Amino acid sequence: MVVPSPISSTSPIESVILGAEIPVIDLSKKRSQVREMIVKASEEYGFFKVINHGVAKQTTEKMEREATDFFAKSPLEKHKAGPPNPLGYGIKNIGFSGDKGEVEYLILHTNPQSISQRSKSISKDPSKFSSAVNEYVEAVRNLACEILDLMAEGLWAQDNTVFSRLIRDVDSDSLIRLNHYPSFKDTNLDDWDPSLPYHHHHHLKKRKTRIGFGEHSDPQILTLLRSNDVEGLQISLKNGAWVSVPSDPSAFCVNVGDVLQAMTNGRFISARHRVMANSAKARMSTMYFGAPPLHAWIAPLPELITLENPPLYRAFTWCEYKKATYSLRLGDGRLDRFRAHDQHHHHRHEHTIVAA
Numbered sequence: 001m002v003v004p005s006p007i008s009s010t011s012p013i014e015s016v017i018l019g020a021e022i023p024v025i026d027l028s029k030k031r032s033q034v035r036e037m038i039v040k041a042s043e044e045y046g047f048f049k050v051i052n053h054g055v056a057k058q059t060t061e062k063m064e065r066e067a068t069d070f071f072a073k074s075p076l077e078k079h080k081a082g083p084p085n086p087l088g089y090g091i092k093n094i095g096f097s098g099d100k101g102e103v104e105y106l107i108l109h110t111n112p113q114s115i116s117q118r119s120k121s122i123s124k125d126p127s128k129f130s131s132a133v134n135e136y137v138e139a140v141r142n143l144a145c146e147i148l149d150l151m152a153e154g155l156w157a158q159d160n161t162v163f164s165r166l167i168r169d170v171d172s173d174s175l176i177r178l179n180h181y182p183s184f185k186d187t188n189l190d191d192w193d194p195s196l197p198y199h200h201h202h203h204l205k206k207r208k209t210r211i212g213f214g215e216h217s218d219p220q221i222l223t224l225l226r227s228n229d230v231e232g233l234q235i236s237l238k239n240g241a242w243v244s245v246p247s248d249p250s251a252f253c254v255n256v257g258d259v260l261q262a263m264t265n266g267r268f269i270s271a272r273h274r275v276m277a278n279s280a281k282a283r284m285s286t287m288y289f290g291a292p293p294l295h296a297w298i299a300p301l302p303e304l305i306t307l308e309n310p311p312l313y314r315a316f317t318w319c320e321y322k323k324a325t326y327s328l329r330l331g332d333g334r335l336d337r338f339r340a341h342d343q344h345h346h347h348r349h350e351h352t353i354v355a356a
């Protein structure tokens, strides 16, 4: 099922595609159909929206209330949960390589001990905060595993849990990220001069269109994103056009990460995306980044390797990939550094054996 996204305004960088389509997958439909749609969407976009996903509304609402309470605190209070190392509270600065965005955020590890420890500097009621996050993590992890099992089935992998077991592992390095993009009004009041005619404001507003979170792909296996009713998320298509994703608080956006692109030997694409922060209302989003344990080995699935499709990527550990990620800029294509270099040679060699 595919629905058109609404016509979007012009972004400062490139024009956003008009009436583009984003796949919406109803998880309550027949399993055989669902897995086919998921595979197709992951190959074409690396991105899709899921509805009837089974995550209780009260679980997401409880999480969002905690996030709202935290971001409403004074800067002094919030800084007690920072600086992001990379876990913790951060504002404007993203990562360690000089990237910036119109965003403040909280990054947490999904490990319950880590959440419990961190919550002391985040909330006046740490056990309430911890339990809201733990409940949310459990729900989204289950949803992510369900989607990963459907992907494995759809790819005819020998073991349907080949992806999900990485994020089910107690040592999984999965993260929760809460992002808060202040409203355009809040941060740009000074730019509005009521003595100037409307078209001037219009121009000003366009010029002031801001990047909330710059273009990038997510390094992990799979991302589940949920936001309030404020849009801003855009995804990049294979042809380079940007598509605005309409906001839908009741749905989850699913994003293929770099690790899943590597494990599927490039069949699934890790979607490039960004967030524009131009709304009159503040955007709040919650991401679950499903990641492998640090010492897990990542390599293309043998089932997806053939003579025509030799391995595109070399084997690497998540630890190694994560290190590379943090040494690079937000928008850098890090997976390129893990390409198998002897592709051509390997291919010829196999031909020789087959022919012998």
Ligand SMILES: C=C1C[C@]23C[C@@]1(O)CC[C@H]2[C@@]12CC[C@H](O)[C@@](C)(C(=O)O1)[C@H]2[C@@H]3C(=O)O
Pocket: 086, 094, 095, 096, 097, 099, 107, 175, 177, 216, 217, 218, 219, 220, 289, 325, 326, 327, 328, 329, 330
């Ligand atoms: C600039 C950076 C921030 C980031 C680590 C990096 O060096 C490059 C990838 C960024 C990213 C994007 C997806 C997630 O939001 C994130 C937590 C991740 O795993 O990779 C962030 C990193 C971050 O903000 O710490």
Ligand SMILES: O=C(O)CCC(=O)C(=O)O
Pocket: 177, 179, 213, 218, 225, 227, 233, 273, 274, 275, 285, 287
């Ligand atoms: O805040 C959002 O909606 C998306 C942010 C994002 O892509 C990220 O944190 O990796």
Ligand SMILES: [Fe+2]
Pocket: 216, 217, 218, 273
């Ligand atoms: Fe992202």
